[in-house]
Every structure is written in C-alpha cells, then in structure tokens.
Amino acid sequence: MPRKLAAGNWKMNGMAASLAEIDALVKAHPSPACEVLICPPATLIAQMAWKVGKNPIALGGQDCHSEASGAHTGDISAPMLADAGASYVIVGHSERRADHRETDVDVAAKARAAHAAGLTAVICVGETEAQRDAGETLAIIGAQLAGSLPESATPANSVVAYEPVWAIGTGRTPTLEQIGEVHGFLRAELAKRFEGTAADMRLLYGGSVKPSNAAEIFAVADVDGALVGGASLKADDFGPIVAALGAASA
C-alpha cells in the first residue's frame, strides 16, 4: 500500500511571508509517518522548493494547462510546474470547475498533461448540495470519475480527492457513513478498471477537515488521506492533521 497523503491546498492565499509556515511544519514534524504535500500558489513553488530542501514535503500546483507550452496567456503548464519543483498537481477542483467552467473532458486533458510531465495528478470529484439532496451523489461522482481519469492514469500517478462542494470552506462535513459510502463506491469503481491494484490508488477526503475532526475521518475505510484547504495555511492547524494521519497509518 502507498503511504497515506496529507495534502494542503493553499488556493489563492500566501505571499512570501507565508513560507515561514513551512519552517514551522518541518520543525514540528521532521519525519512525518505519512506523505505531506503542499500546493501553494504557483508563484511560491520555486521558493518553497528551495526552502523545503531535503525535508520530506512534496510540492504541487493547483491547476495546469492541457498543453505543454504555447500561446495561452496567464496559464501555466505541467512541465513548468515540474521545472519549479512540483511533483503533484491538483486538477478538476470544484472551484476550477465552477469558476472556469472546466468539464470532465478538460480535467482529463489536464491530468494527461500532468502525467506526461511526470507529475502525480490529484483529480477532484464531488457533488453539490442540490445533487446530494436529489439522491444523485453516486451517479454524479461515478460520471465525474469516469470522465476525468484519462487513459494515462495509474494508481502510481494519480490520486482521487472526494470533495463535496457543500463541505468546502463551510465548516460542514458529511457524516462518517456518507464519507465511507462515497469512498467505498470510488474504490469499487476503480477496481473495475485497475482490478488488483485499485487499492493502491489513494483516495483523499476534502471539505472542512480540521484538527478536531481529522482522526475520525481518517478512521473511515478507504480514506487514504485528506485534501485540506483553510486548515493547511497555518502549521499549527495542518501539523495536527499530519500527525493524525500519521497515527492512522501506524
């Protein structure tokens, strides 16, 4: 089994001064028992790579273009992220899907580009509150998964993050039973494609993960880590989440 993954998505937060949080995280958790990933704004990746040095923290982008280079003003490519020091990239976050109207086809193309650049793609899926209320959660997630995982995806180069849209940044989380239902469904869907190796693809839960709820979420079957937004910005919050996942890995 691959190591569990505590991933922090800083979203559009963080300036050079925020790099101090990495020092604090390394100081408090020099040898985490799980893999740790920080996805800062792209402007900070190179500086952060220098700061992280040989410490066990991976870096990732929050999005990439589907092309490796070209006339795409304002975009960033997967090879550029790799060049800056990233080894991961998030694709298909619900904020990208909503703000930039990204479709499953777009997300699959971005994940394909990430794989071609040697990056691990963190591919996000998740239902809206209206879809959950309508009883459509598994159908929506199944369709997003099928449409967003390109043919290049393997358990080694891809991670799937389940993020209910209504739980992001709201302080609300699904029940543990609801998280378990979706993660079990995702694993079963992956098993249809990856057969004996589906257990090797890490499934992250994301949406209002905090130090106070991390341990109970990490105890749910088929939860292999978390994609954390707000609570990843401060080492004092993210550190205990890393520690909780490390304890769940033991």
Ligand SMILES: O=C[C@H](O)COP(=O)(O)O
């Ligand atoms: O990518 C992270 C998620 O959108 C979760 O964000 P949050 O932890 O602030 O709810």
